[in-house]
Amino acid sequence: MEITGEFIAFFILSILAICGAVFMIFFTNVVHMGVSMAFTFLSIAGIYFLLNADFLAVIQIMVYTGAISILMLFGIMMTRHKETEEKLNRPIHYGLSIAGAGVLLVSLVLLSRGATFVSDAVDTKGYGIEKIGELFFGTYMIPFELASILLLVALIGSIIIAKKEGQE
Amino acid sequence: MLIASYLALAAILFVIGLMGVLTKRNAVIVLFSLELMLNAANINLVTFSKMGLVPNLNGQVFALFNVVVAAAEAAVGLAILFAIYRNRETIDAEKFNLLKG
CATH class of the missing domain: 1.20.5 (Single alpha-helices involved in coiled-coils or other helix-helix interfaces)
Incomplete structure (x- = not known):
């Protein structure tokens, strides 16, 4: 695969999106989780730009990074919570969740690699x-x-x- | 650009959102992870709208409807959380056990 501008942009944006989501899982401060999710939503807007969905990208920035992130931060601030949230103290539940999510991820990626639903000639004039x-x-x-x-x-x-x- | 890389990104984001829904204790963060799962579905819709078997704009229109429903869901969900917080003084998802037998 040759290195094109789209590839580089996709690489950077997907790394940002996945890092934001993974940090959301591993941060302990609840406000930090909200801010990292806002970064994920912003990167997803960039992915929409790459896919010729300009209107949807602007809507994504306005609705998700603008409105929903702020709404969630208000929700965090207005309810009393511990500053750092402790881990779930049920190891069986935790292990089953990780195992189920891992199985789902592997099967989804394998399925999407195996299937052939690609049309190469894309006409994005009317988008x-x-x-x-x-x-x-x-x-x-x-x-x-x-x-x-x-x-x-x-x-x-x-x-x-x-x-x-x-x-x- | 391969369609499979976009689908893989959507799958990874969906699974991370699923992890958040299943393991987080703060109910606001659970709601947030739900939004991440809906966003992953939106990425799939937009990807198929550009590179699917029949590429046309219907995928983007569906994604826009999805955004509308997600916004409504976030508003109502947060209102329900506020009502629960007023009654139970907590938003820890472990403590929502009124219906437990």
Whole structure:
């Protein structure tokens, strides 16, 4: 495989994403975990740029690194917690989790290497934001409206759930 | 660029998210790991939208819907955690054992 710019960018971005996620597993301070996850989400936005999904990359930066990371940090700050979280003290549970995740990873990678679903000639001319807009307001009109209703319901529902009970 | 490398990246991120969901004790971090798993699924969708057998934009549209659902899920999940915190004074996932027999 020749070394192209895309390969180098993919390499750096995937290393950043995986490092952020692995640090999230191994950090002990809860706030540090949140910040490393924000880095992972930012690197995934870069991966979207590599895949010609510019609009989705910008949405990823706005929604995940902007909104959800800050929301989670608020959630960490507003609930009392130990500064450093101790490990799960159930070795059987821990070992089974690691074994199951490892088996899943190996089988996923082997399956994706063995399968042939590659089409080489990729035409990325029509991957602009105009085409996404046409799809949203044409083919996917009803799911788009349903998504807006879902967001409204989630907004009202989370306010009602998080409100103090018995408060008028 | 090989499609398998993108799929391998998504698989690794998914498995790390699964580890977080299964082994972390802070419930906010569990919710965060869930978001990581959804993001790995999004990477797969976008990869197939560019290099799949039938490359077209539908994959990106599906990924956008996925982002909408993930945002709603994060908001409602965090609200439920706040309600639990008000009642139990903890967000340690080990202590959520009200339904335990």
